[in-house]
Amino acid sequence: MDTYKKITLSNGARLLLVPSPGTAAVTVQLLFEVGSRYESLKLNGASHYIEHMMFKGTERRPNTVDIARDLDAVGAEFNAFTGKDYTGYFIKLQADKFELAADMLEDMIFHSVYRPDDLDSERNVICEEIRMYEDNPMMFVDELMEQELYRGSSLGRRISGTVETMKGIGRRELIGYRDDYYVPSRTVASVAGKFDEAAVVKMMEEKFGARKEVKKPKGFRRFQTAKAGYNGVRFKIWPKETEQVQLAIGFPAYPYGDERMPALNLMSIILGGTMSSRLFLTVREKHGLAYSIHAGINPYQDVGGVMVQAGLAKDRVHQAIKLILRELDKIRTKEVAAEELERAKENVKGRLTLSLEDSRHLADWYARQELMVKKAETPEEKLAKIMAVTRDQVRRAAADVFKNRQMTMAVIGPYSDNKPFLRHAKTL
Secondary structure, X not given: OOOOEEEEOOOOOEEEEEEOOOOOEEEEEEEEOOOHHHOOOOOOOHHHHHHHHOOOOXXXXXXXXXXXXXXXXXXXXXXXXXXXXXXEEEEEEEHHHHHHHHHHHHHHHHHEOOOHHHHHHHHHHHHHHHHHHHOOHHHHHHHXXXXXXXOOOHHHOOOOOOHHHHHHOOHHHHHHHHHHHOOHHHEXXXXXXXXXXXXXXXXXXXXXXXXXXXXXXXXXXXXXXXXXXXXXXXXXXXXXXXXXXXXXXXXXXXXXXXXXXXXXXXXXXXXXXXXXXXXXXXXXXXXXXEEEEEEEEEEOOOOEEEEEEEEEEHHHHHHHHHHHHHHHHHHHHOOOOHHHHHHHHHHXXXXXXXXXXXXXXXXXXXXXXXXXXXXXXXXXXHHHHHHOOOHHHHHHHHHHHOOHHXXXXXXEEOOOOOHHHHHHHOOO
């Protein structure tokens, strides 16, 4: 696998170079340390709004068509994404078109014009996006669960904001928020694939190293489990007439960079990360109670979560919940089999190897680590930690996370009474 080089530009922005000469492509990605958790309640949705507006036109490329036409002309892949901790933009294209990618990202990020008509139009687009998620229970249930899991914290707010908050965000507030956080100290750029190092450093310094930082931006209020009122099960019902019930069960867990993350990752794979996992075999294959069921982890800078999500037969929801909680109890009280652990380790190794053949994933792998924990591990270093995990470490991670008083459950379906669901929690 590939090594990388970290360079600090003259203004303090970080640049990661990840050469992969076996490809004919290059990816340029920009990550900014700002997401929905940095927003005030009034500005909830601003980070995502800004991401959308970056594609609406710049001083040199006046509208969306001009941006897309330049990139489509060379067959580029491009997109953006907003999380709770970060916002990112990337362009992947032929290696000899690198300068276009760097120029385009600089133009979009620092020279977008934010015309009032475009702001109104995109506000409406985002409101429809919000409604789309609410109308799709499979997409919405994990968001609903996190709202309750992190209740009382900005982590519990939607990345998209709500229809109400979106209607209240004005142009001046949006641009002010952007200018507060799109600054060098919160910027990580990564270039991965085939490139000439000297030419890339020169271009990235020219495009992203000259902008100065006027003031230090605000951080976020750290989430502290002990002070968050976890003294019993948290539960949220989203009443909706559906034929299939969507369920999400979550627990607070570990942040990015925590030394227990390798064990937690393997635990989630054994529990529900594959089609041969415990939950899949028990709930779907043996009992036929679900079409989809899986477990996963979602870390943030100061906390994280473990979640089980399932789409369940309406008439047998409670049977399924009993089986799920039984599997959680089993993995926290008994060591997993040596063969199970070995399969999970090989699964991580295989998926990582395949994903990092793509310059897009290489760029994201290094940039995200640098942004979240201020240090990037190579794939070899990460895999060494995975391979060193023991059966007892997996059990201890499960026991540490799967605690009754920290459980959160979200359900989307034709219900109004949460009491039948809360009874299940006592069995864990």
